[in-house]
Amino acid sequence: MSEQRKGMLLVISGPSGTGKGTLIKRLMKEDASLVFSVSATTRAPRPGETDGVDYHFVTMERFEELIAQEAFVEHAHVHGNRYGTLRSEVYERLARGENVVLDIDVQGALNVIASEKEKVSIFVLPPSLKALRERLTGRGTETPEAIETRLHNAIWELTQKDKYQYNVINDDLDTCVKALQGIIEAQKHSTTYYTVEVPEE
């Protein structure tokens, strides 16, 4: 039979420290249809992060240039840094039928939800604020003040969860991965993205 699938835009978002990065790595390892949209940011790389893989690390000057060139799908200020989703990472790949994964902050995600007609929006929640604090502390990359800022922001971000199509709690990693895979599997059969023709023989 003949099956056709349009590429889908997967917006995966949630407060800093909910473990989105680990989740996305697991999803991508097990599903070759997914490609990652590398965001641009003015923040400094964390240990282990690679330019062009985790982020495009750019100066503030370059970031402003990209805005002027209308190179962004969306961009936002988060925790004193700037983050942006590049058009070049998204539209051509969707047109090729690839499923593009955006790992973005809540502000950016809300912009994408408002501006893009077809998207799959997933909010990843921590099991508790206490767990979120522990994860942020355990990361060892933030000052105590930065952790307090992130927690403060998380409380506002959590109020936005119902603006997303899906909510998933990242308590147990395997359970959370399974839920995300279910969401992706469902979209692969959604008539928004999927067209099938039943042949005679």
Next chain:
Amino acid sequence: MSEQRKGMLLVISGPSGTGKGTLIKRLMKEDASLVFSVSATTRAPRPGETDGVDYHFVTMERFEELIAQEAFVEHAHVHGNRYGTLRSEVYERLARGENVVLDIDVQGALNVIASEKEKVSIFVLPPSLKALRERLTGRGTETPEAIETRLHNAIWELTQKDKYQYNVINDDLDTCVKALQGIIEAQKHSTTYYTVEVPEE
């Protein structure tokens, strides 16, 4: 944390002979959150079918009475028989948070899709018309004329597939079950049905 789920109405439909019954039995065996809505019908039981389990087998007179009592969510004429989804099988269970599975013909499903605001609609397709003919013949319960009628109807029914939210081909049973489970898993995280509160601790 506190999680709440509303019951969802799962409309599983498709041409006669696509194997919906077998699929639904598998789904229900593996997911205790699903309950089956037993339809009323005026058609005669097939070998192995039990009254009150597979269908409520009723006379034409009783069926007309149920219509007069407004006991149906929807009812339709299919292949010379009448089929109807009973309100008593649906609404109270949804209100209790149960996930109600409707195994209904395409006409009935289109009625439910039009009338119910919240529903998950899945169209199950055969891999080919040839495969559909073989399944209908293999059933051994239909006359050659009845098989031709069902095939004739299937061609119209297949033109309605994009009115459903999801399309799933029943070629390999395990693959098809996995797709349906993905769709159900996704809804369990959809903000239409799912509300979560993240606690302090």
